[in-house]
Amino acid sequence: MDHPIDLEQADDEARVVEASLKRSGFLPIVTNWFDRLFMGIYLFVALELLWMRFLEQSIPLTVCHVIAIALGALIVWKG
Amino acid sequence: MRSNKIGWLLLAPTLTILGLFGIVPFLYVLYVAFHQWNPFGANPGMIYNGANNFRRLVVDGEFLTSIYYTALFAFFAVVSEIILGYLLAQLFTKDFPGKAVFRTIHTLPLIVAPIVVGSVWRLMTTPSIGIIPYYLKYWFGYDLNIGSNATAAFALTVIMDIWHWTPLVTLTLLAAIVSLPKDPFEQAQIDGANRWQIFWHITLPMIRPAILATVFIRLMDALRTVDEVWMLTGGGPGAATRYLGLHIWKVVFPKTDYGYGSAISIIVLYLTLVMCWLLYVGLVSPRAKKRII
Numbered sequence: 042m043d044h045p046i047d048l049e050q051a052d053d054e055a056r057v058v059e060a061s062l063k064r065s066g067f068l069p070i071v072t073n074w075f076d077r078l079f080m081g082i083y084l085f086v087a088l089e090l091l092w093m094r095f096l097e098q099s100i101p102l103t104v105c106h107v108i109a110i111a112l113g114a115l116i117v118w119k120g
Numbered sequence: 121m122r123s124n125k126i127g128w129l130l131l132a133p134t135l136t137i138l139g140l141f142g143i144v145p146f147l148y149v150l151y152v153a154f155h156q157w158n159p160f161g162a163n164p165g166m167i168y169n170g171a172n173n174f175r176r177l178v179v180d181g182e183f184l185t186s187i188y189y190t191a192l193f194a195f196f197a198v199v200s201e202i203i204l205g206y207l208l209a210q211l212f213t214k215d216f217p218g219k220a221v222f223r224t225i226h227t228l229p230l231i232v233a234p235i236v237v238g239s240v241w242r243l244m245t246t247p248s249i250g251i252i253p254y255y256l257k258y259w260f261g262y263d264l265n266i267g268s269n270a271t272a273a274f275a276l277t278v279i280m281d282i283w284h285w286t287p288l289v290t291l292t293l294l295a296a297i298v299s300l301p302k303d304p305f306e307q308a309q310i311d312g313a314n315r316w317q318i319f320w321h322i323t324l325p326m327i328r329p330a331i332l333a334t335v336f337i338r339l340m341d342a343l344r345t346v347d348e349v350w351m352l353t354g355g356g357p358g359a360a361t362r363y364l365g366l367h368i369w370k371v372v373f374p375k376t377d378y379g380y381g382s383a384i385s386i387i388v389l390y391l392t393l394v395m396c397w398l399l400y401v402g403l404v405s406p407r408a409k410k411r412i413i
Contacts, residue, residue: 087394093171
């Protein structure tokens with residue numbers, strides 16, 4: 042049994058897949074929102090620890106909180 | 121709706137146990153990590169001290185040294201176990217005389233408790249009475265003394281871990297190898313692929329999930345090893361084998377510094393998660409130009 046292939050439909054599907062591939066996101070891996078939240082928390086902790094080790098003497102930790110939260114939010118929404 | 125209720129009902133025991141024995145203790149440790157708490161000291165109550173415990177640990181030389189040695193230990197132990205375990209698993213797929221006996225003997229270390237493994241290795245490596253220093257001296261003229269030689273002590277803890285846990289890797293990889301379909305291998309042979317090409321392009325990709333799961337298990341175990349090393353070297357000489365688990369034990373029990381010990385525990389958990397996540401991303405997660413949701 043031969044089923045004729047609808048080339049127009051196949052092209053449409055390919056365009057949809059192509060469009061979904063080009064969705065925004067700067068991370069080089071496939072992620073869902075929970076992955077990105079996880080990464081945000083990893084980075085938050087890492088930044089806080091590094092800040093306490095190297096920068097806290099000159100710049101207060103509050104600055105790090107703001108940067109880390111902003112970075113986390115950026116990763117969750119745009120990553 | 122009904123199927124959802126049944127699903128939640130079936131999940132309830134697991135979730136309850138996970139919550140009681142996993143999440144609640146974790147939250148409690150996190151809470152303690154932000155306090156100064158020495159229950160056997162002059163002031164036994166918990167005193168909130170913000171992030172001071174974390175401030176202390178990022179400049180604590182002993183802690184940073186123990187991270188370094190733990191990372192080295194985990195790297196050498198896990199890599200050696202995976203390579204040896206794979207070779208042994210391949211060996212067990214072939215037929216040879218005494219295979220059943222060898223396989224049984226090879227699996228025996230798995231059923232020995234870590235504390236016993238540590239004491240047996242201690243007996244075997246104690247200078248003047250141990251069999252290993254005796255033969256090393258007899259055959260190679262090498263004086264093995266793990267009480268004074270830091271490199272030897274470190275190497276012995278790695279070798280002990282390999283001896284103890286390689287059988288686990290062998291069993292998991294053997295299960296993965298024997299469950300592989302025959303067709304791709306036959307087709308590759310027909311196409312003229314050599315052994316290395318078959319291993320690299322067929323076997324390795326197909327058993328990658330099993331390898332990854334084994335690496336996760338072994339990595340997490342290696343990062344929290346305590347009892348074997350405690351029995352064999354006691355964390356010495358110096359700090360050469362004072363791995364993270366031992367360091368936490370020394371902070372929490374002899375020094376009864378529960379707040380600081382909890383902070384270190386949280387960081388160890390964090391490091392373990394990061395390492396496993398990086399491994400997962402590096403080996404499994406699809407590289408993509410897209411994202412889900």
